[in-house]
Amino acid sequence: MKVLDRYNLQQRFNLLIFVSIILSSCFLIGFMHKLISNYINDYTSHYWREHTKTFAESAIYAVILGSTEQSESVAHSFGSDKNVLGASIYNNHGEPLASYGSRYSCNVVQLISIDELRYVDNRDSWCFYSPIYQDIYLGYVELVISKAEYDLVMRKLLLGSILITLIFSLFFIVIVRRLSRLFTSTLMEMATVLNKVSIGERGNRVHFSGSPEINNMRITLNEMLANIEVTETELEKSVEERTSALKIALESSKTANVYKAQIMSMVSHEMKTPLHAIGGYLQLLAERLPDDPMYSENRALHTKALIRVNDLNSLIDNILLHAQLEADRYEVALSPVAVAQLMHNCVENVAPLLTRNRNRIEVIGAEAMFVSDSEVLRHVLNNLLSNACKFTVDGVITLNWRFSQAFLIIQVTDTGCGIPAEYCDQIFDAWWQVDMSLSRRHGGHGLGLAITKQFVQRLNGDISVEPNIVSGTIFTVRLPNPRV
Missing domain, CATH: 3.30.450.20 (PAS domain)
Known part of the structure; x- marks a missing residue:
């Protein structure tokens, strides 16, 4: 070649x-x-x-x-x-x-x-x-x-x-050379002109002539070159205008980033500090209330206040965690994890939620060691189990895990209200909920599943959701073993 x-x-x-x-x-x-x-x-x-x-x-x-x-x-x-x-x-x-x-x-x-x-x-x-x-x-x-x-x-x-x-071949070669000169010269001129156009030269045109078809080709190509030059001029003008707009947008984005950093700083310090103080004062007040039936209403109000303080604290933590994940500043730390022990610890964490909605939980799986980030895995399980407890009343929640080749497969199944099939692709979006109205029955802020999905992806796994055959939903997490 x-x-x-x-x-x-x-x-x-x-x-x-x-x-x-x-x-x-x-x-x-x-x-x-x-x-x-x-x-x-x-x-x-x-x-x-x-x-x-x-x-x-x-x-x-x-x-x-x-x-x-x-x-x-x-x-x-x-x-x-x-x-x-x-x-x-x-x-x-x-x-x-x-x-x-x-x-x-x-x-x-x-x-x-x-x-x-x-x-x-x-x-x-x-x-x-x-x-x-x-x-x-x-x-x-x-x-x-x-x-x-x-x-x-x-x-x-x-x-x-x-x-x-030999005589026939020589005659054929002469005829072919005459015809090839007509076509190849046309193509060579077109290639030369297009080469110049590709490096930015303007005003180039082709001048070959021949049969009516070749003449039409010359006219069409010259018109196309003229249109390209007009389009380039308009595009350059549009690029200049868009560049100016992008510069303004970039400056605005930098300003927004500054405000965002300030807001995150305020959320992490100016809001969490008094929030922890309020929670502490409420606990002290609850401890100092006399053990008298006449103060039962006060104790109930203190309990509700503490629950709301914890919910607000969880919301702020999730906002900060989501911002950290979006900025790609969260790193996982892999280490051997005792799977069964981790699962039972997560079940103990959601025990109050199980009692509140009168649910029972079934845990199915064998003990095994798995290489992962225990804190990230704990966060994923707590989120899935908390959601299952929140949206299930007088039902059954099942947590089971198994190993398939080099993968750990975890499933959280509930018999709650379920998720409509058309919303299964949206529930992992940040700030999104099935019921977005202010009068919705179940609380929440729409960050839990978004953070869960990002954590699963950090572990090189995937998460999916599907309707339960009876009622409710089935969340499936599939994690690979890094050592295999």
Whole structure:
């Protein structure tokens, strides 16, 4: 290919045509030579086979009489042809009775008897054998024919075929070169102009001419080039305007990032600090309330207040965690994890939620060690189990896990209200909930499942949700083992 790159399109096209014609001519000459050679060979051998049969019939009486003189006369008669190298007559014991011409060797084993017409095709000659019969087998004749005349005819035919094919090929090459110049010059001019356009030059046009189709091509291409230049001008103007808008947007984004950092700082310090203080004061007040029935309402209000404080604290933690994940500043730390112990710890964490909605939980799975981030895995399980407890009342929640090849598969199944199938692809979006109204029955902020999915992805796993056959939902987490 590097050699062909030295030539232009027209030269490569002409070279391709030339090579194709040469190869086609060689194939044609070879095919014609083979065909004619087979035909002449068959025709010649057929002629001499008949001649050998006539020779055998002429030698019958000489062989019957056992006359050497008469046998030599017959052999001389058939061996006098200029193409015959030798003519011999043999009796039924394979002994020669007469021979004429040179003792040409046919390179065959001495024959004792021949029951049918045979011939041997040598490089320079044919050797024909025919039996002599007169009610019984009397012997056979041998006729050796030269291939000199046959070879001469084949050489003349080969030279004639080569000459005719050469003339035809030269004529075809001249015609093709004329036609190729018309098409390749057009393509080369188009390629040159398009090359200049690709590097940003303007004002280039093609000027080739020819048939009506080629003229239409020239007109269409020039119109297209003009439209491209107009479009480029408009695009440059649009890019300048868009660049200015992007600069303004970038400056606004930088300002927004500054405000975002300030808000995160305020959320993490200015809001969490007083929130922890309020929670502490509420706990102190609850501890100092007298153990008297008349203060039961106060204790209930304190309990509700503490629950709301914890919910608000959880919301702030999730907001900060979501921001940290979005900024890609959270790193997992892999270590061996006792799976069963982790699962039971997570079940203990959601025990108050189970009691609140009168649910029961089933835990199914065997003890095993798995390499993962225990805190991330704990967060994922707590979120899934908390959601299952929140949306299930007087039902059953099932936590089961199993190992499949190099994967840990965890499923959390509930019999709660379930998720409509059309929303299954949206529940992992941040701030999204099935019921977005202010009067919704179940609380929440829509960050739990979004964070859960991001955590699962950090562990190179995937999470999916599907409706339960009875009622409720099935969440499936699939995590690979990094050591496998």
